[in-house]
Amino acid sequence: MMEFSTWDILRNLLLAARWTVVLSLVSFLGGGIVGALLLFLRIGGNRVLTAFTRYYVELFQGTPLLMQLFLAFFGLGLFGINVPAWLAAGIALVLWTAAFLAEIWRGCVEAVARGQWEASASLGMGYVQQMRYVILPQALKVAIPPTVGFSVQVVKGTALTSIIGFVELSKAGTVVTNATFQPFTVYGLVALIYFALCWPLSKSSQALERKLNAAHRNH
Amino acid sequence: MPLIEITDVRKRFGENEVLKGIDLDVKPGEVIAIIGKSGSGKSTLLRCINGLETIDGGSISVAGSQLLPDEVHLKALRLKVGMIFQQFNLFPHLTAGGNVILSQTVVKKTPKPEAAAMARKMLERVGLAEKFDAYPDELSGGQQQRVAIARALAMQPIALLCDEVTSALDPELVAEVLAVVRELAAEGMTLLMVTHEMKFARDVCSRVVFMHQGRVHEIGPPEDVFAKPKTPELKQFLGVQ
Numbered sequence: 369m370m371e372f373s374t375w376d377i378l379r380n381l382l383l384a385a386r387w388t389v390v391l392s393l394v395s396f397l398g399g400g401i402v403g404a405l406l407l408f409l410r411i412g413g414n415r416v417l418t419a420f421t422r423y424y425v426e427l428f429q430g431t432p433l434l435m436q437l438f439l440a441f442f443g444l445g446l447f448g449i450n451v452p453a454w455l456a457a458g459i460a461l462v463l464w465t466a467a468f469l470a471e472i473w474r475g476c477v478e479a480v481a482r483g484q485w486e487a488s489a490s491l492g493m494g495y496v497q498q499m500r501y502v503i504l505p506q507a508l509k510v511a512i513p514p515t516v517g518f519s520v521q522v523v524k525g526t527a528l529t530s531i532i533g534f535v536e537l538s539k540a541g542t543v544v545t546n547a548t549f550q551p552f553t554v555y556g557l558v559a560l561i562y563f564a565l566c567w568p569l570s571k572s573s574q575a576l577e578r579k580l581n582a583a584h585r586n587h
Numbered sequence: 588m589p590l591i592e593i594t595d596v597r598k599r600f601g602e603n604e605v606l607k608g609i610d611l612d613v614k615p616g617e618v619i620a621i622i623g624k625s626g627s628g629k630s631t632l633l634r635c636i637n638g639l640e641t642i643d644g645g646s647i648s649v650a651g652s653q654l655l656p657d658e659v660h661l662k663a664l665r666l667k668v669g670m671i672f673q674q675f676n677l678f679p680h681l682t683a684g685g686n687v688i689l690s691q692t693v694v695k696k697t698p699k700p701e702a703a704a705m706a707r708k709m710l711e712r713v714g715l716a717e718k719f720d721a722y723p724d725e726l727s728g729g730q731q732q733r734v735a736i737a738r739a740l741a742m743q744p745i746a747l748l749c750d751e752v753t754s755a756l757d758p759e760l761v762a763e764v765l766a767v768v769r770e771l772a773a774e775g776m777t778l779l780m781v782t783h784e785m786k787f788a789r790d791v792c793s794r795v796v797f798m799h800q801g802r803v804h805e806i807g808p809p810e811d812v813f814a815k816p817k818t819p820e821l822k823q824f825l826g827v828q
Protein backbone atom coordinates (compact mmCIF):
# COMPACT_ATOMS: atom_id res chain seq x y z
CA MET A 369 0.00 0.00 0.00
CA MET A 370 1.08 3.52 -0.83
CA GLU A 371 1.98 5.91 1.95
CA PHE A 372 0.38 9.37 1.85
CA SER A 373 2.02 12.28 3.54
CA THR A 374 -0.13 15.09 4.88
CA TRP A 375 1.25 17.21 2.09
CA ASP A 376 0.03 14.66 -0.49
CA ILE A 377 -3.41 14.79 1.04
CA LEU A 378 -3.46 18.57 1.18
CA ARG A 379 -2.23 18.89 -2.40
CA ASN A 380 -4.96 16.61 -3.69
CA LEU A 381 -7.58 18.45 -1.71
CA LEU A 382 -6.38 21.84 -2.91
CA LEU A 383 -6.49 20.67 -6.51
CA ALA A 384 -10.11 19.65 -6.01
CA ALA A 385 -10.83 22.89 -4.16
CA ARG A 386 -10.25 24.67 -7.47
CA TRP A 387 -13.50 23.13 -8.65
CA THR A 388 -15.28 24.27 -5.54
CA VAL A 389 -14.08 27.78 -6.31
CA VAL A 390 -15.02 27.56 -9.99
CA LEU A 391 -18.45 26.15 -9.24
CA SER A 392 -19.02 28.81 -6.57
CA LEU A 393 -18.06 31.59 -8.96
CA VAL A 394 -20.22 30.22 -11.76
CA SER A 395 -23.17 29.77 -9.41
CA PHE A 396 -22.77 33.19 -7.90
CA LEU A 397 -22.29 35.10 -11.13
CA GLY A 398 -24.87 33.06 -13.08
CA GLY A 399 -27.24 33.23 -10.13
CA GLY A 400 -26.66 36.97 -9.93
CA ILE A 401 -27.62 37.46 -13.56
CA VAL A 402 -30.68 35.20 -13.39
CA GLY A 403 -31.54 36.71 -10.01
CA ALA A 404 -31.43 40.25 -11.40
CA LEU A 405 -33.71 39.14 -14.21
CA LEU A 406 -36.12 37.60 -11.72
CA LEU A 407 -36.00 40.77 -9.65
CA PHE A 408 -37.06 42.93 -12.57
CA LEU A 409 -39.81 40.52 -13.55
CA ARG A 410 -40.95 40.52 -9.96
CA ILE A 411 -41.12 44.27 -9.46
CA GLY A 412 -41.93 45.22 -13.06
CA GLY A 413 -45.63 45.36 -12.30
CA ASN A 414 -46.81 42.67 -14.71
CA ARG A 415 -49.10 40.39 -12.73
CA VAL A 416 -48.35 37.15 -14.53
CA LEU A 417 -44.60 37.67 -14.35
CA THR A 418 -44.80 38.70 -10.71
CA ALA A 419 -46.73 35.52 -9.90
CA PHE A 420 -44.27 33.42 -11.88
CA THR A 421 -41.25 34.78 -10.03
CA ARG A 422 -42.99 34.43 -6.71
CA TYR A 423 -43.66 30.74 -7.30
CA TYR A 424 -40.16 30.28 -8.65
CA VAL A 425 -38.64 31.71 -5.50
CA GLU A 426 -40.98 29.74 -3.24
CA LEU A 427 -40.21 26.52 -5.09
CA PHE A 428 -36.46 26.90 -4.84
CA GLN A 429 -36.50 28.19 -1.28
CA GLY A 430 -39.03 25.59 -0.19
CA THR A 431 -37.20 22.47 -1.33
CA PRO A 432 -33.77 21.17 -0.30
CA LEU A 433 -30.93 22.01 -2.63
CA LEU A 434 -30.09 18.33 -2.65
CA MET A 435 -33.45 17.49 -4.24
CA GLN A 436 -32.87 20.16 -6.85
CA LEU A 437 -29.51 18.61 -7.66
CA PHE A 438 -31.05 15.14 -7.93
CA LEU A 439 -33.79 16.44 -10.20
CA ALA A 440 -31.32 18.23 -12.46
CA PHE A 441 -29.08 15.17 -12.58
CA PHE A 442 -31.49 12.23 -12.70
CA GLY A 443 -34.64 14.04 -13.79
CA LEU A 444 -33.25 15.17 -17.11
CA GLY A 445 -31.76 11.70 -17.48
CA LEU A 446 -35.28 10.26 -17.47
CA PHE A 447 -35.98 12.19 -20.65
CA GLY A 448 -32.98 10.54 -22.24
CA ILE A 449 -30.89 13.66 -21.83
CA ASN A 450 -27.53 12.69 -20.50
CA VAL A 451 -26.43 15.38 -18.12
CA PRO A 452 -22.86 15.31 -16.89
CA ALA A 453 -22.48 15.95 -13.16
CA TRP A 454 -20.75 19.31 -13.61
CA LEU A 455 -23.58 20.61 -15.79
CA ALA A 456 -26.34 19.42 -13.47
CA ALA A 457 -24.45 20.91 -10.53
CA GLY A 458 -23.98 24.21 -12.34
CA ILE A 459 -27.61 24.50 -13.45
CA ALA A 460 -29.08 23.58 -10.09
CA LEU A 461 -26.79 25.93 -8.16
CA VAL A 462 -27.34 28.83 -10.56
CA LEU A 463 -31.12 28.50 -10.31
CA TRP A 464 -30.99 28.03 -6.54
CA THR A 465 -28.70 31.04 -6.04
CA ALA A 466 -30.89 33.14 -8.34
CA ALA A 467 -33.96 32.45 -6.21
CA PHE A 468 -32.27 33.58 -3.02
CA LEU A 469 -30.55 36.63 -4.51
CA ALA A 470 -33.77 37.76 -6.20
CA GLU A 471 -35.51 37.60 -2.85
CA ILE A 472 -32.71 39.38 -0.98
CA TRP A 473 -32.63 42.14 -3.58
CA ARG A 474 -36.39 42.51 -3.68
CA GLY A 475 -36.27 43.20 0.04
CA CYS A 476 -33.63 45.87 -0.60
CA VAL A 477 -35.70 47.57 -3.29
CA GLU A 478 -38.75 47.53 -1.04
CA ALA A 479 -36.71 48.94 1.80
CA VAL A 480 -36.29 52.20 -0.13
CA ALA A 481 -38.73 54.65 1.42
CA ARG A 482 -42.04 55.22 -0.32
CA GLY A 483 -41.34 58.94 -0.27
CA GLN A 484 -38.51 58.38 -2.75
CA TRP A 485 -40.97 56.98 -5.26
CA GLU A 486 -43.38 59.82 -4.65
CA ALA A 487 -40.82 62.59 -4.86
CA SER A 488 -39.36 61.24 -8.09
CA ALA A 489 -42.82 60.71 -9.55
CA SER A 490 -43.85 64.24 -8.64
CA LEU A 491 -40.82 65.49 -10.57
CA GLY A 492 -42.11 63.77 -13.68
CA MET A 493 -39.91 60.67 -13.76
CA GLY A 494 -41.30 57.50 -15.29
CA TYR A 495 -40.96 54.05 -13.75
CA VAL A 496 -37.71 53.16 -15.48
CA GLN A 497 -36.12 56.51 -14.64
CA GLN A 498 -37.19 56.23 -11.01
CA MET A 499 -35.66 52.77 -10.82
CA ARG A 500 -32.44 53.70 -12.53
CA TYR A 501 -31.67 57.03 -10.91
CA VAL A 502 -33.37 56.94 -7.54
CA ILE A 503 -34.38 53.51 -6.29
CA LEU A 504 -31.67 51.11 -7.46
CA PRO A 505 -28.70 53.28 -6.42
CA GLN A 506 -30.11 53.26 -2.89
CA ALA A 507 -31.14 49.60 -2.95
CA LEU A 508 -27.75 48.54 -4.27
CA LYS A 509 -25.93 49.94 -1.28
CA VAL A 510 -28.19 48.12 1.14
CA ALA A 511 -27.89 44.95 -0.92
CA ILE A 512 -24.12 44.56 -0.85
CA PRO A 513 -23.61 43.11 2.65
CA PRO A 514 -26.37 40.45 2.48
CA THR A 515 -25.30 39.55 -1.06
CA VAL A 516 -21.70 39.00 -0.02
CA GLY A 517 -23.00 37.16 3.02
CA PHE A 518 -25.05 34.84 0.85
CA SER A 519 -21.98 33.90 -1.19
CA VAL A 520 -20.92 31.88 1.87
CA GLN A 521 -24.06 29.77 1.47
CA VAL A 522 -23.19 29.25 -2.18
CA VAL A 523 -19.70 27.99 -1.34
CA LYS A 524 -21.10 25.58 1.24
CA GLY A 525 -23.88 24.61 -1.15
CA THR A 526 -21.34 23.34 -3.67
CA ALA A 527 -20.44 20.58 -1.18
CA LEU A 528 -23.73 18.88 -1.94
CA THR A 529 -22.78 18.38 -5.56
CA SER A 530 -20.37 15.67 -4.39
CA ILE A 531 -23.43 13.45 -4.01
CA ILE A 532 -24.15 13.45 -7.73
CA GLY A 533 -20.50 12.72 -8.37
CA PHE A 534 -19.03 16.10 -9.14
CA VAL A 535 -15.47 16.04 -7.90
CA GLU A 536 -15.00 19.15 -5.83
CA LEU A 537 -13.54 19.55 -2.37
CA SER A 538 -15.98 17.32 -0.45
CA LYS A 539 -15.94 14.55 -3.00
CA ALA A 540 -12.17 14.69 -3.09
CA GLY A 541 -12.25 14.36 0.69
CA THR A 542 -14.18 11.11 0.40
CA VAL A 543 -11.92 9.78 -2.35
CA VAL A 544 -8.76 10.62 -0.46
CA THR A 545 -10.15 9.13 2.74
CA ASN A 546 -10.87 5.88 0.94
CA ALA A 547 -7.29 5.77 -0.23
CA THR A 548 -5.59 6.84 3.00
CA PHE A 549 -7.91 5.64 5.76
CA GLN A 550 -7.21 8.89 7.60
CA PRO A 551 -10.69 10.37 7.76
CA PHE A 552 -9.97 12.70 10.63
CA THR A 553 -6.95 14.31 8.99
CA VAL A 554 -8.61 14.47 5.60
CA TYR A 555 -11.94 15.91 6.66
CA GLY A 556 -10.18 18.20 9.10
CA LEU A 557 -8.23 19.63 6.18
CA VAL A 558 -11.37 19.77 4.05
CA ALA A 559 -13.11 21.76 6.75
CA LEU A 560 -10.12 24.07 7.06
CA ILE A 561 -10.13 24.78 3.34
CA TYR A 562 -13.87 25.56 3.39
CA PHE A 563 -13.25 27.80 6.33
CA ALA A 564 -10.45 29.58 4.50
CA LEU A 565 -12.84 30.22 1.61
CA CYS A 566 -15.88 31.27 3.65
CA TRP A 567 -14.39 33.17 6.53
CA PRO A 568 -13.08 36.12 4.51
CA LEU A 569 -16.45 36.34 2.80
CA SER A 570 -18.48 36.45 5.97
CA LYS A 571 -15.99 38.81 7.61
CA SER A 572 -16.14 41.22 4.70
CA SER A 573 -19.93 41.02 4.71
CA GLN A 574 -19.91 42.03 8.37
CA ALA A 575 -17.39 44.76 7.73
CA LEU A 576 -19.44 46.14 4.84
CA GLU A 577 -22.52 46.13 6.99
CA ARG A 578 -20.77 47.94 9.81
CA LYS A 579 -19.36 50.45 7.38
CA LEU A 580 -22.79 51.04 5.91
CA ASN A 581 -24.41 51.49 9.30
CA ALA A 582 -21.64 53.67 10.59
CA ALA A 583 -21.50 55.71 7.39
CA HIS A 584 -22.73 59.03 8.50
CA ARG A 585 -24.14 59.53 5.07
CA ASN A 586 -25.70 57.38 2.49
CA HIS A 587 -23.61 57.65 -0.62
CA MET B 588 -59.77 81.19 -16.53
CA PRO B 589 -58.69 79.10 -13.52
CA LEU B 590 -55.25 77.53 -13.51
CA ILE B 591 -56.27 74.49 -11.50
CA GLU B 592 -59.81 73.19 -11.95
CA ILE B 593 -60.98 70.60 -9.48
CA THR B 594 -64.49 69.40 -10.24
CA ASP B 595 -66.51 67.02 -8.08
CA VAL B 596 -63.44 64.95 -7.18
CA ARG B 597 -64.14 61.75 -5.31
CA LYS B 598 -61.65 59.37 -3.77
CA ARG B 599 -62.22 56.26 -1.72
CA PHE B 600 -59.86 53.85 -0.01
CA GLY B 601 -61.90 50.66 0.08
CA GLU B 602 -65.10 51.47 1.96
CA ASN B 603 -63.73 54.74 3.25
CA GLU B 604 -64.76 57.65 1.05
CA VAL B 605 -62.10 60.24 1.79
CA LEU B 606 -63.02 62.92 -0.75
CA LYS B 607 -66.73 63.34 -1.24
CA GLY B 608 -66.99 65.66 -4.18
CA ILE B 609 -64.45 68.45 -4.02
CA ASP B 610 -64.93 71.55 -6.18
CA LEU B 611 -62.19 74.13 -6.21
CA ASP B 612 -60.89 76.52 -8.85
CA VAL B 613 -57.53 78.17 -8.36
CA LYS B 614 -56.63 81.26 -10.33
CA PRO B 615 -53.07 81.96 -11.47
CA GLY B 616 -51.03 83.53 -8.68
CA GLU B 617 -53.48 82.59 -5.98
CA VAL B 618 -52.13 81.32 -2.68
CA ILE B 619 -54.54 78.94 -1.05
CA ALA B 620 -54.25 77.49 2.41
CA ILE B 621 -56.01 74.23 3.15
CA ILE B 622 -56.78 73.74 6.80
CA GLY B 623 -58.75 71.11 8.67
CA LYS B 624 -58.53 68.32 11.18
CA SER B 625 -56.20 65.37 10.70
CA GLY B 626 -57.91 62.82 8.48
CA SER B 627 -60.17 65.31 6.73
CA GLY B 628 -58.59 64.50 3.35
CA LYS B 629 -56.21 67.43 2.86
CA SER B 630 -53.19 65.38 1.87
CA THR B 631 -55.28 63.10 -0.29
CA LEU B 632 -56.58 66.10 -2.23
CA LEU B 633 -53.06 67.38 -2.93
CA ARG B 634 -51.88 63.90 -3.85
CA CYS B 635 -54.77 63.55 -6.29
CA ILE B 636 -53.86 66.82 -7.98
CA ASN B 637 -50.35 65.49 -8.52
CA GLY B 638 -51.54 62.10 -9.67
CA LEU B 639 -50.00 60.26 -6.72
CA GLU B 640 -53.50 58.91 -6.07
CA THR B 641 -55.96 58.01 -8.80
CA ILE B 642 -59.36 59.61 -8.46
CA ASP B 643 -62.60 57.64 -8.48
CA GLY B 644 -64.79 60.41 -9.83
CA GLY B 645 -64.77 63.99 -11.08
CA SER B 646 -61.95 65.66 -12.91
CA ILE B 647 -58.80 67.69 -12.32
CA SER B 648 -57.05 69.82 -14.87
CA VAL B 649 -54.05 72.09 -14.60
CA ALA B 650 -53.54 74.77 -17.24
CA GLY B 651 -55.49 72.68 -19.71
CA SER B 652 -53.72 69.38 -18.90
CA GLN B 653 -56.28 66.83 -17.86
CA LEU B 654 -55.33 64.40 -15.11
CA LEU B 655 -55.42 60.96 -16.66
CA PRO B 656 -53.78 57.90 -15.18
CA ASP B 657 -51.38 57.07 -18.02
CA GLU B 658 -47.70 57.94 -17.87
CA VAL B 659 -47.77 60.51 -20.71
CA HIS B 660 -50.59 62.58 -19.21
CA LEU B 661 -49.21 62.24 -15.72
CA LYS B 662 -45.82 63.49 -16.81
CA ALA B 663 -47.34 66.47 -18.63
CA LEU B 664 -49.29 67.38 -15.52
CA ARG B 665 -46.38 66.88 -13.15
CA LEU B 666 -44.22 69.18 -15.24
CA LYS B 667 -46.74 71.90 -14.47
CA VAL B 668 -47.26 71.19 -10.78
CA GLY B 669 -44.46 70.59 -8.30
CA MET B 670 -44.98 69.02 -4.93
CA ILE B 671 -43.23 69.55 -1.61
CA PHE B 672 -43.63 66.90 1.05
CA GLN B 673 -43.70 66.99 4.80
CA GLN B 674 -40.75 64.58 4.96
CA PHE B 675 -38.66 66.46 2.32
CA ASN B 676 -37.91 63.22 0.45
CA LEU B 677 -34.56 64.36 -0.84
CA PHE B 678 -32.57 61.69 -2.67
CA PRO B 679 -30.04 60.69 0.00
CA HIS B 680 -27.45 59.38 -2.46
CA LEU B 681 -27.15 62.72 -4.25
CA THR B 682 -25.81 66.09 -3.13
CA ALA B 683 -28.11 69.08 -2.84
CA GLY B 684 -26.94 70.11 -6.31
CA GLY B 685 -27.43 66.57 -7.61
CA ASN B 686 -30.94 66.52 -6.24
CA VAL B 687 -31.83 69.67 -8.12
CA ILE B 688 -30.05 68.59 -11.31
CA LEU B 689 -31.39 65.05 -11.63
CA SER B 690 -34.95 65.56 -12.79
CA GLN B 691 -33.93 68.33 -15.16
CA THR B 692 -31.50 66.08 -17.01
CA VAL B 693 -33.60 62.94 -16.79
CA VAL B 694 -37.08 64.30 -17.39
CA LYS B 695 -36.49 67.45 -19.40
CA LYS B 696 -33.29 66.24 -21.04
CA THR B 697 -31.62 69.53 -20.14
CA PRO B 698 -27.86 69.34 -20.82
CA LYS B 699 -25.88 68.87 -17.61
CA PRO B 700 -24.12 72.30 -17.56
CA GLU B 701 -27.40 74.14 -18.00
CA ALA B 702 -29.08 71.99 -15.38
CA ALA B 703 -26.21 72.67 -12.98
CA ALA B 704 -26.46 76.40 -13.61
CA MET B 705 -30.18 76.24 -12.95
CA ALA B 706 -29.51 74.25 -9.78
CA ARG B 707 -27.12 76.90 -8.52
CA LYS B 708 -29.64 79.59 -9.28
CA MET B 709 -32.44 77.79 -7.47
CA LEU B 710 -30.31 76.91 -4.46
CA GLU B 711 -29.31 80.55 -4.28
CA ARG B 712 -32.96 81.50 -4.43
CA VAL B 713 -33.67 79.44 -1.30
CA GLY B 714 -30.54 80.80 0.36
CA LEU B 715 -28.41 77.66 0.07
CA ALA B 716 -25.93 78.52 -2.67
CA GLU B 717 -23.04 77.34 -0.50
CA LYS B 718 -24.61 73.92 0.11
CA PHE B 719 -24.42 72.75 -3.50
CA ASP B 720 -22.06 69.88 -2.66
CA ALA B 721 -23.56 68.91 0.68
CA TYR B 722 -25.41 65.64 1.07
CA PRO B 723 -28.91 65.69 2.58
CA ASP B 724 -27.81 64.17 5.88
CA GLU B 725 -25.31 66.99 6.29
CA LEU B 726 -28.17 69.49 6.21
CA SER B 727 -30.67 70.54 8.85
CA GLY B 728 -34.33 69.77 8.30
CA GLY B 729 -35.03 73.33 7.29
CA GLN B 730 -32.18 73.29 4.80
CA GLN B 731 -33.36 69.96 3.39
CA GLN B 732 -36.83 71.32 2.88
CA ARG B 733 -35.41 74.36 1.11
CA VAL B 734 -33.43 72.08 -1.19
CA ALA B 735 -36.66 70.21 -1.89
CA ILE B 736 -38.26 73.51 -2.84
CA ALA B 737 -35.33 74.37 -5.08
CA ARG B 738 -35.60 70.93 -6.68
CA ALA B 739 -39.25 71.50 -7.50
CA LEU B 740 -38.63 75.05 -8.72
CA ALA B 741 -35.90 73.94 -11.09
CA MET B 742 -38.56 72.16 -13.13
CA GLN B 743 -40.22 75.55 -13.58
CA PRO B 744 -43.69 74.51 -12.50
CA ILE B 745 -46.59 76.92 -12.75
CA ALA B 746 -47.97 75.81 -9.41
CA LEU B 747 -46.65 74.21 -6.23
CA LEU B 748 -48.44 71.87 -3.87
CA CYS B 749 -47.12 72.01 -0.31
CA ASP B 750 -48.24 69.38 2.17
CA GLU B 751 -47.44 70.51 5.71
CA VAL B 752 -43.95 71.49 4.66
CA THR B 753 -42.99 72.70 8.12
CA SER B 754 -44.64 70.02 10.26
CA ALA B 755 -41.57 67.80 10.46
CA LEU B 756 -39.29 70.66 11.44
CA ASP B 757 -37.99 71.76 14.80
CA PRO B 758 -39.76 74.98 15.77
CA GLU B 759 -36.67 77.13 15.28
CA LEU B 760 -36.38 75.96 11.65
CA VAL B 761 -39.95 76.70 10.61
CA ALA B 762 -39.37 80.37 9.92
CA GLU B 763 -36.64 79.91 7.31
CA VAL B 764 -38.85 77.62 5.23
CA LEU B 765 -41.90 79.83 5.57
CA ALA B 766 -39.78 82.78 4.47
CA VAL B 767 -38.99 80.98 1.24
CA VAL B 768 -42.64 80.12 0.67
CA ARG B 769 -43.64 83.70 1.43
CA GLU B 770 -41.18 84.92 -1.16
CA LEU B 771 -42.54 82.53 -3.76
CA ALA B 772 -46.01 83.81 -3.05
CA ALA B 773 -44.81 87.38 -3.43
CA GLU B 774 -43.26 86.51 -6.78
CA GLY B 775 -46.63 85.32 -8.01
CA MET B 776 -46.25 81.54 -7.78
CA THR B 777 -49.56 79.72 -7.53
CA LEU B 778 -49.54 77.84 -4.25
CA LEU B 779 -51.83 75.28 -2.76
CA MET B 780 -50.68 74.53 0.74
CA VAL B 781 -51.90 72.37 3.55
CA THR B 782 -50.74 74.08 6.69
CA HIS B 783 -51.19 74.39 10.42
CA GLU B 784 -49.45 77.77 10.47
CA MET B 785 -52.58 79.88 10.91
CA LYS B 786 -50.73 83.14 11.22
CA PHE B 787 -48.89 82.44 7.99
CA ALA B 788 -52.15 81.51 6.25
CA ARG B 789 -53.73 84.73 7.44
CA ASP B 790 -50.80 86.87 6.27
CA VAL B 791 -49.99 85.28 2.95
CA CYS B 792 -52.99 83.49 1.52
CA SER B 793 -55.61 84.87 -0.79
CA ARG B 794 -58.12 82.22 0.18
CA VAL B 795 -58.48 79.64 2.90
CA VAL B 796 -60.18 76.29 2.41
CA PHE B 797 -61.49 74.53 5.49
CA MET B 798 -61.91 70.84 4.83
CA HIS B 799 -64.11 68.65 6.97
CA GLN B 800 -64.88 64.97 6.44
CA GLY B 801 -63.84 64.96 2.81
CA ARG B 802 -65.67 68.11 1.78
CA VAL B 803 -64.83 71.77 1.36
CA HIS B 804 -66.75 72.89 4.38
CA GLU B 805 -65.96 76.59 4.22
CA ILE B 806 -63.97 78.72 1.83
CA GLY B 807 -63.18 82.39 1.65
CA PRO B 808 -60.59 85.10 2.15
CA PRO B 809 -58.62 84.67 5.38
CA GLU B 810 -60.23 87.63 7.08
CA ASP B 811 -63.65 85.96 6.72
CA VAL B 812 -62.65 82.41 7.46
CA PHE B 813 -60.60 83.27 10.53
CA ALA B 814 -62.61 86.18 11.89
CA LYS B 815 -66.14 85.20 10.96
CA PRO B 816 -66.35 81.39 10.79
CA LYS B 817 -69.89 80.41 9.81
CA THR B 818 -70.08 76.73 10.64
CA PRO B 819 -69.79 75.18 14.10
CA GLU B 820 -67.14 72.78 12.77
CA LEU B 821 -64.84 75.61 11.71
CA LYS B 822 -65.51 77.48 14.95
CA GLN B 823 -64.53 74.41 16.88
CA PHE B 824 -61.44 73.86 14.73
CA LEU B 825 -60.31 77.44 15.28
CA GLY B 826 -61.15 77.23 18.95
CA VAL B 827 -63.57 80.15 18.96
CA GLN B 828 -67.08 80.05 20.34
Ligand SMILES: Nc1ncnc2c1ncn2[C@@H]1O[C@H](COP(=O)(O)OP(=O)(O)O)[C@@H](O)[C@H]1O
Pocket residue numbers: 600603605623624625626627628629630631632
Ligand atom coordinates in the same frame (compact mmCIF):
# COMPACT_ATOMS: atom_id res chain seq x y z
N1 LIG C 1 -53.15 55.00 1.16
C1 LIG C 1 -54.24 55.01 1.97
N2 LIG C 1 -54.94 53.88 2.18
C2 LIG C 1 -56.02 53.87 2.97
N3 LIG C 1 -56.51 54.94 3.59
C3 LIG C 1 -55.87 56.11 3.43
C4 LIG C 1 -54.70 56.20 2.61
N4 LIG C 1 -54.27 57.49 2.62
C5 LIG C 1 -55.13 58.15 3.40
N5 LIG C 1 -56.09 57.34 3.90
C6 LIG C 1 -57.20 57.74 4.76
O1 LIG C 1 -57.82 58.85 4.20
C7 LIG C 1 -58.25 59.76 5.19
C8 LIG C 1 -57.71 61.14 4.87
O2 LIG C 1 -56.30 61.11 4.99
P1 LIG C 1 -55.42 62.38 4.65
O3 LIG C 1 -55.77 62.88 3.31
O4 LIG C 1 -54.02 61.99 4.88
O5 LIG C 1 -55.92 63.41 5.74
P2 LIG C 1 -55.20 64.73 6.25
O6 LIG C 1 -54.04 65.03 5.37
O7 LIG C 1 -56.27 65.75 6.19
O8 LIG C 1 -54.80 64.45 7.65
C9 LIG C 1 -57.76 59.19 6.52
O9 LIG C 1 -58.87 58.57 7.13
C10 LIG C 1 -56.73 58.19 6.12
O10 LIG C 1 -56.74 57.13 7.04
Ligand SMILES: [Mg+2]
Pocket residue numbers: 629630631751
Ligand atom coordinates in the same frame (compact mmCIF):
# COMPACT_ATOMS: atom_id res chain seq x y z
MG1 LIG D 1 -51.97 65.11 5.81
